[in-house]
Amino acid sequence: MKIIACYSNKGGVGKTATSVNLAYISAMSGYRTLLCDLDPQGASGFYFRVKPSKKLPHNTFFDDVGKLVSAIRASDYEKLDLLPANLTYRDFDIFLSRMKNKRSRLKKALKAVDSDYQVIILDCPPNISLLSENVFKAADKIVVPVIPSTLSVRTLAQLHTFFKDNNYQVKKILPFFSMVQQSKKLHRETMVALQKEYKSLLEDYIPFSTDVEKMGVHRAPVLTYAGKDQASIAYRTIWSDIEKKAKIKK
Amino acid sequence: MEPFVYFLPSTLSLRKLRQHLPLEPHYQVILEQGEMQGAELLDTFDNGLFQAARLLFQVDRQLLLLDLQTGQLFEQAAPAGRPAIGDMAKGPVVDMLLEVSRLRSLLPVVGIRMRRDEGRVLDDEGKTLVRFYHLTIGRGRRKFMGMGCAQYLRGYSEAYSDLWQWLENCGAMACQNAGDIYSGLGIALRQYCVKPELELLPQTPVKESVTAILGTFLKIGRQNEQGVIADIDTEFLHDYRVCFRKVRSVLSLCTGVFDAKDSARLKEHLAAIMRTTNGLRDLDVYLLNRAEYYRLVPPSAHAGLQILFDSFAQKRKGEQKKVSSAMQSKGYLRSMENLEKIFAVSDNIKSGPQAEVSSLTFARRLILKRYRKVCKTGRDLDETTPDQVIHQLRIHCKKLRYLMEFFAPLFPSGEIKKLIRSLKLLQDNLGNFNDYSVQQQFLEKMLASDIASGTKAMVVAHSIGALTAMLHQLQGHERKQIIENLAGFDSLDIRDSFKELFLTEEGADEDNSLLQ
Ligand SMILES: Nc1ncnc2c1ncn2[C@@H]1O[C@H](COP(=O)(O)OP(=O)(O)OP(=O)(O)O)[C@@H](O)[C@H]1O
Ligand SMILES: [Mg+2]
Numbered sequence: 173m174k175i176i177a178c179y180s181n182k183g184g185v186g187k188t189a190t191s192v193n194l195a196y197i198s199a200m201s202g203y204r205t206l207l208c209d210l211d212p213q214g215a216s217g218f219y220f221r222v223k224p225s226k227k228l229p230h231n232t233f234f235d236d237v238g239k240l241v242s243a244i245r246a247s248d249y250e251k252l253d254l255l256p257a258n259l260t261y262r263d264f265d266i267f268l269s270r271m272k273n274k275r276s277r278l279k280k281a282l283k284a285v286d287s288d289y290q291v292i293i294l295d296c297p298p299n300i301s302l303l304s305e306n307v308f309k310a311a312d313k314i315v316v317p318v319i320p321s322t323l324s325v326r327t328l329a330q331l332h333t334f335f336k337d338n339n340y341q342v343k344k345i346l347p348f349f350s351m352v353q354q355s356k357k358l359h360r361e362t363m364v365a366l367q368k369e370y371k372s373l374l375e376d377y378i379p380f381s382t383d384v385e386k387m388g389v390h391r392a393p394v395l396t397y398a399g400k401d402q403a404s405i406a407y408r409t410i411w412s413d414i415e416k417k418a419k420i421k422k
Numbered sequence: 423m424e425p426f427v428y429f430l431p432s433t434l435s436l437r438k439l440r441q442h443l444p445l446e447p448h449y450q451v452i453l454e455q456g457e458m459q460g461a462e463l464l465d466t467f468d469n470g471l472f473q474a475a476r477l478l479f480q481v482d483r484q485l486l487l488l489d490l491q492t493g494q495l496f497e498q499a500a501p502a503g504r505p506a507i508g509d510m511a512k513g514p515v516v517d518m519l520l521e522v523s524r525l526r527s528l529l530p531v532v533g534i535r536m537r538r539d540e541g542r543v544l545d546d547e548g549k550t551l552v553r554f555y556h557l558t559i560g561r562g563r564r565k566f567m568g569m570g571c572a573q574y575l576r577g578y579s580e581a582y583s584d585l586w587q588w589l590e591n592c593g594a595m596a597c598q599n600a601g602d603i604y605s606g607l608g609i610a611l612r613q614y615c616v617k618p619e620l621e622l623l624p625q626t627p628v629k630e631s632v633t634a635i636l637g638t639f640l641k642i643g644r645q646n647e648q649g650v651i652a653d654i655d656t657e658f659l660h661d662y663r664v665c666f667r668k669v670r671s672v673l674s675l676c677t678g679v680f681d682a683k684d685s686a687r688l689k690e691h692l693a694a695i696m697r698t699t700n701g702l703r704d705l706d707v708y709l710l711n712r713a714e715y716y717r718l719v720p721p722s723a724h725a726g727l728q729i730l731f732d733s734f735a736q737k738r739k740g741e742q743k744k745v746s747s748a749m750q751s752k753g754y755l756r757s758m759e760n761l762e763k764i765f766a767v768s769d770n771i772k773s774g775p776q777a778e779v780s781s782l783t784f785a786r787r788l789i790l791k792r793y794r795k796v797c798k799t800g801r802d803l804d805e806t807t808p809d810q811v812i813h814q815l816r817i818h819c820k821k822l823r824y825l826m827e828f829f830a831p832l833f834p835s836g837e838i839k840k841l842i843r844s845l846k847l848l849q850d851n852l853g854n855f856n857d858y859s860v861q862q863q864f865l866e867k868m869l870a871s872d873i874a875s876g877t878k879a880m881v882v883a884h885s886i887g888a889l890t891a892m893l894h895q896l897q898g899h900e901r902k903q904i905i906e907n908l909a910g911f912d913s914l915d916i917r918d919s920f921k922e923l924f925l926t927e928e929g930a931d932e933d934n935s936l937l938q
Contacts, residue, residue: 221549245577248550253576391548 174420175282175292177311182327183298186317186350188215189384189394191295193407194315194414196393199252201411202422203290206244206253208282210307211297214257220247221391224257237284244285248392253289268302278306291420300334308340313418315410317350317378320362328370346417348410349377376409423574425493426586429597430568431606434539434556434589442588448546449581456538458558463534463607466507466526467649467658468614472600474522478515479536486538487515488557490598493571495555504528506655525710527655532609534561543581551581554589559607567606569597614645616661622831624782630768631781632679635672635828637765639665644758651746656706659745663703666696671824675788678776685774688764691757698748702741704864707857708734719888726885783926785829790924792822797917800908805901809859812904816852823849833923841919848911851903858897865890 178191188211195207209216214224225243245254268274282292296307308314316331318324328347335342347370353359367373378384381403384394395404414420436453443449461481465471471478475490480500487496498513508524510516519528537558543551556570572589574582597603604611618638622631643665649658670692673685708715712731716724748754764770776784796818799811823845830838865886910916 221545221547223545223547223549243577246575 173282173286173289173292174313174418175294175311176414176418177294177296177307177314178317179294179296179304179307179311179314180298180316180318180327181300181304181331182324185298185319185324186378186384187298188219188295189387190315190317190350190378190407190410191293192216192219192387193393193395193404194411195252195291195293196249196395197408197411198291198293198420199247199249200395201415202251203420204251204253204288205291205293206255206285206289207247207293207295208255209257209295210303211295212257213297216295217254217256219387219391219393220254222247222254222256237281240281241284265302268306274302275305276309278303279310282310290422300331305338305340308335308344311344313346313414314344315374315414316345316347318347318366319351320349320359320366322358322362325362325366328366343372346372346374346414348374351380352377353380374410374413376406376413378403378406378410423579423582425574426572426582426589427490427493427597428570428572428589428594429602429606430556430570430589430592430594432568432593433558433566434568434570434592434594438592439588442591444584449551449584450544450546450548451541452544453539453541453556456540458535458537461534461536463531463609464528465531466523467529467612467654468523468526468616469611470522470526471519472604472611475599476518476522477600477603478519478528479534481536485515487518488569489518490600493573495571504654523657525655525657525660529654532561532607534559534607536560543585545581551575551578552585554585559603561607561609564608567603569603570594614642616642616664617827618642620828620831622781622829624780624832626781627768627778628676628781628784629679629773629777631829632672632676633765633768633771636669637762639668639672640758640761640765643669644762647749651749653742653746656710659699659703659706663696663699666692668824668828670696671821672828675821675825676776676784678774679784680774680777681772682774684772688761688771691761695754695757699745702738702745705734705738705741708861708864709738715889718892719885723881723885723888726881726883727889729882730885781829782832785825785832786924786926789822789825789829790920792818792825793920793924796822797912800912803905803908812852812855812901813859815904816849816856819845819849819852837919837923841916841923844911844916848904848907851900851907855897855900855904858893858900862890862893862897865893 176194178187178194180187191207195205199205207216207220217224222245240255243255243258245256246252247254268277271277273280285292294307294311296304316328318328331345332342334340335345347366349363349366352363363377379402381394381401383398383401384403386398387394390397394401395407398404436451439451439453443451459481461479464478464480477488477490479486479488483500485498485500487498488494489496496514496518498515499511501510504527506525506527507516507519507522510519539556539558541554541556543553545551552572552575554570554572556568558566558568560566572582572585595602620635620638622634643662646658646662646665649655650662670689673680673689673692677685679685709731715727715731719727796815799815799818803811803815823842826838826842826845830842869883869886
């Protein structure tokens with residue numbers, strides 16, 4: 173089982189769009205896949221029409237493995253399941269801070285479904301918190317969408333610093349460009365600059381695409397209704413890149 | 423959660439299903455109807471799919487397999503003609519078929535009409551909560567019936583049990599074997615089993631039991647004639663020969679039951695019938711193992727093998743014709759009718775001195791005697807034993823196996839099955855050993871024959887040489903296995919079991935040979 177987190181400490185960069193589409197591609201490639209919606213907003217679930225789970229007590233996710241497993245829902249696509257958002261995720265940090273081994277709780281909890289899935293994709297909320305530290309520990313790879321703008325570049329640098337300062341494995345981080353508009357000079361220049369700085373940057377990028385924006389209307393992965401869109405094609409390339417780098421096997 | 427595989431004696435319509443929908447929670451049911459098409463239900467001659475609870479349909483040029491245990495549907499393009507399953511293109515359907523048989527081909531059972539519908543139950547946001555498919559099947563003037571399967575989707579058990587309930591309210595019943603469907607369609611199952619369960623009683627005079635065994639195997643053997651004549655698959659001739667060999671073995675093993683002269687005459691007659699089929703069976707065996715031969719020899723020898731196998735295939739055509747016309751000849755049919763008459767009742771053959779002995783006593787004596795022979799021959803086996811002795815051992819084992827199987831109904835089934843299993847292990851090695859030497863001899867003969875002459879002679883000689891060397895090596899390996907397995911078969915534990923089952927009350931282990 174490989175765990176791929178989709179993470180950025182910046183909001184609105186395309187984490188959820190990426191999680192949803194990568195999870196779909198992973199399942200279509202034949203991997204039994206679980207998409208975990210760790211964001212209390214429940215956006216991933218929304219795209220799959222899966223309703224958030226009922227409000228469960230805090231300890232559910234991290235202590236009561238049975239409850240975690242029973243919250244899993246089948247998506248409408250073969251081999252793809254979802255762990256919907258839980259409204260109580262909001263207070264995770266307070267809860268986690270009181271626990272022993274507070275940074276490895278997620279890893280331990282996901283072990284419960286180790287035999288059920290070959291790939292787990294985590295859609296994360298945008299902050300650095302105890303929950304995200306759990307993600308850093310649990311994930312085999314952390315894909316980070318970066319909009320090629322000054323602000324995003326700064327947050328990527330912050331993330332690297334945080335990893336180094338706290339002894340997390342920097343090589344887990346796989347950044348890639350998201351919502352790229354080639355018409356914008358700033359985007360083009362930023363991309364060139366960053367490619368020199370971050371060797372781990374994925375080769376392909378996700379262009380800005382109105383088809384991706386429409387995911388909210390279709391409530392389905394963009395690949396299901398616009399498979400030939402440039403963004404769909406890019407998601408596929410990015411997935412096979414991740415597949416290799418994370419050594420995902422059947 | 424288990425899928426709900428169901429059988430429905432009537433048709434299913436969306437209207438009918440909707441009638442059973444509750445108001446709360448709000449469900450939406452979608453049923454995408456397929457097209458009504460002519461189709462065929464297929465199975466092997468020995469009902470292999472039926473036994474495995476699988477239904478196979480050919481609709482148009484498509485194969486559709488339904489596994490009643492899991493409710494899963496598999497699809498694959500249908501092959502041209504009716505090849506053996508092992509020769510069909512690999513795919514999801516063929517994978518399932520291979521679990522049933524490699525050598526059999528598929529025969530139509532009945533023509534039907536069928537339609538395939540796909541259903542879904544959605545919630546108020548359009549999320550699928552449970553899926554099902556439904557097949558509507560009809561035959562001739564009979565009314566249509568249906569079958570299908572509802573698949574549970576993780577996390578949506580409520581909708582799943584609701585759908586289950588609605589389907590049951592429509593008349594659906596859980597279905598785990600193909601019997602429901604067959605009787606629903608009014609299909610009579612073909613009665614064919616190459617290993618029948620005989621009913622024998624311990625106290626019956628052995629002549630009666632033996633005659634019953636003879637009659638049964640003759641009948642089963644003859645069931646294969648049409649398949650051999652039409653050349654449907656190689657299993658027909660295989661089963662045919664198994665049955666006739668058994669008839670012959672019964673006659674030669676059960677000495678004293680029938681008059682010696684009558685018995686000898688019958689045996690010779692059966693041997694003559696078997697002989698006509700030897701050539702065809704040998705070629706079948708070569709051709710069936712074609713891939714194995716290619717794997718064994720170096721690629722440089724493949725060209726030679728190609729020539730060899732082409733000539734086998736050519737020869738086979740001739741042999742098949744020969745066998746086929748022999749089986750349809752007046753003489754053959756007359757002699758079969760005659761045999762059937764003879765084996766119909768025990769009075770039709772003259773009795774031998776043992777005829778009135780009880781079946782149990784007779785069987786015990788014979789089996790124990792043969793077991794001793796196996797052990798005695800086996801004890802002296804080592805690396806240097808001539809092949810001839812190993813062949814002798816193989817024949818003793820085969821005879822022992824036949825005896826144990828013929829008379830198995832007279833003994834507690836668990837124990838005799840255990841002994842047969844341990845014997846089978848040994849027989850498998852002996853069989854391989856024999857195959858290797860038969861193959862080597864045959865190749866030698868081929869080398870001397872005309873296909874090895876002419877411009878391609880060198881290529882052929884090369885491949886045959888390589889093959890022979892390989893077979894020789896494998897045979898040596900098999901010999902080691904035989905010695906190992908013999909030790910197990912001649913062990914205290916097995917010896918005790920044999921004594922317990924087959925030693926007669928009088929304690930008649932006269933020469934005490936079992937204890938040596
Ligand atoms: N490649 C793209 N082209 C155009 N629009 C996009 C693209 N990717 C995402 N979007 C849109 O941008 C918005 C934010 O995307 P998304 O929700 O995936 O980001 P996020 O990082 O998960 O946000 P949050 O931090 O709030 O969780 C959404 O409306 C989405 O439809
Ligand atoms: Mg998001």
